[in-house]
Amino acid sequence: MGVTAVAILPEEMSKERFTWLKEIGAEVIATPGCESNVKEIYDKCWDIRRNRPDCVIFNQFDEFGNPCWHYNVTAPALEEVFLSVKSPKGQLAAYVSATGSAGTIGAGDYLKKQFPHMKIVASEALQCPTLLNNGFGGHRIEGIGDKHVPWVHNARNTDVVTAIDDEDCMRIFRLFNETEGKKYLKSCGIDAELVEQLGLLGISGVANILSAIKTAKYYEMTGEDVILSLATDSAEMYGSRLDELNAEKGVYTSLQAAKDMEKCLFGQSTDHLKELSYYDRKAIHNLKYFTWIEQQEKDLDDLNQLWNDRGVWAEQLQQATRWDEMINEFNEETGVLKSM
Ligand SMILES: Cc1ncc(COP(=O)(O)O)c(C=O)c1O
Incomplete structure (x- = not known):
């Protein structure tokens, strides 16, 4: 698509990870701290969002495409393994x-x-x-x-x-x-x-x-x-x-x-x-408030929906068929696949 991929990750992560990202052609931004310093990555994303309107940010922590992949791809593969070893x-x-x-735990919803x-x-x-x-x-x-x-x-x-x-x-x-x-x-x-x-x-x-x-x-x-x-x-x-x-x-x-x-x-x-009891689960859900509503400007109604609306997870995780159609439509429109 002729775009530049930029990966943002904490500077103390392993050397091999940085080398690998560079090898696959990504520009790398290293933020301060170790593995668990994700707030620093979010801050960098806000900086980019405010100053570079031409950039699109994919945040694996809030994109449903992430668990959706594991629900639709990882989970059926795991199921196949289970049926073959049981x-x-x-x-x-x-x-x-x-x-x-x-994202990966999203395979559990399917299983x-x-x-x-x-x-x-x-x-x-x-x-x-x-x-x-x-x-x-x-x-x-x-x-x-x-x-x-x-x-x-x-x-x-x-x-x-x-x-x-x-x-x-x-x-x-x-x-x-x-x-x-x-x-x-x-x-x-x-x-x-x-x-x-x-x-x-x-x-x-x-x-x-x-x-x-x-x-x-x-x-x-x-x-x-x-x-x-x-x-x-x-x-x-x-x-x-x-x-x-x-x-x-x-x-x-x-x-x-x-x-x-x-x-x-x-x-x-x-x-x-x-x-986990019902309220232990709810306590985990409630922790999302401090990151996503207070810091990352998500909508409170959406947070409540994630807990209260039983259908919303199934709806989010089962979008793959529609996305496949959209990918096909996109490829059709650009003509790239046909030219290969
Ligand atoms: C090495 C490694 N293990 C575990 C995980 C956790 O997977 P997830 O982010 O899907 O929860 C990741 C995520 O990037 C990872 O890089």
Whole structure:
């Protein structure tokens, strides 16, 4: 379309992320702070909105296109996986998603329609437990936990919140990616092929696994219960984090691997897990007020509609067919597709 793409993200996010954005041709603006400093991004967006009227801002935290994608694309893919792995008596017990912009968790809305008894679990960092207890803070699980509730988070349909210690995530991330860690896992009898694939999990993917363990323990699940989750990115984005940890803590050893597996994986308990009541859900929804009405100039009626109007989420999440038509119309009009 001949436009310039600009990505805005906090300056302390991993080096690899900046390199990747530059590689795909985006201009990058780095705002102050770490992963959870999203208010600084919003401030930059307001600056652009006021001074560059020719710019269009796509804010993943308030665009329904974001959960809509996961509802229409991620969720059917997850369902396919579930149907292919489940035992004859198997049931879908939960869907776990670490939330940043709350797009990915939107897949849960689709899954719950098909499997109404399942739980939708939102996961965040213990160092920034906004959904768990209005908490705030910096943390190392890049991509999640941004000190506010996204506009597009369907709080009314969220059943459980878990907060995962970022130290556990970093230790398991080393276990899964350091040579000595992988050797140790294989010596425990874990399938070598599986061990070699653990690099497909980024730090938030590890958080999802730890959250799934908490959920399984809390609900006393058995081998018939299936928990679905996903890896939003892979270890490819965090090689520099491994280097930093080696510099800080020394070379990774098999003794460290044994400690990490026992403490952070097997030792994952049901602490920092909350099963949400009706009013817990409403409290999460109400937090949106301070970001979206007070700071970001959204309409109070729209906020209330997101809680009160049962049909509004289905309506928002099921727009994909119309959008596909509009994309086709657009392509028809420009003639670009035909010329390719
Ligand atoms: C690495 C990583 N994990 C998790 C998430 C959270 O996904 P969502 O923003 O859809 O809630 C993101 C979002 O960008 C991410 O980059």
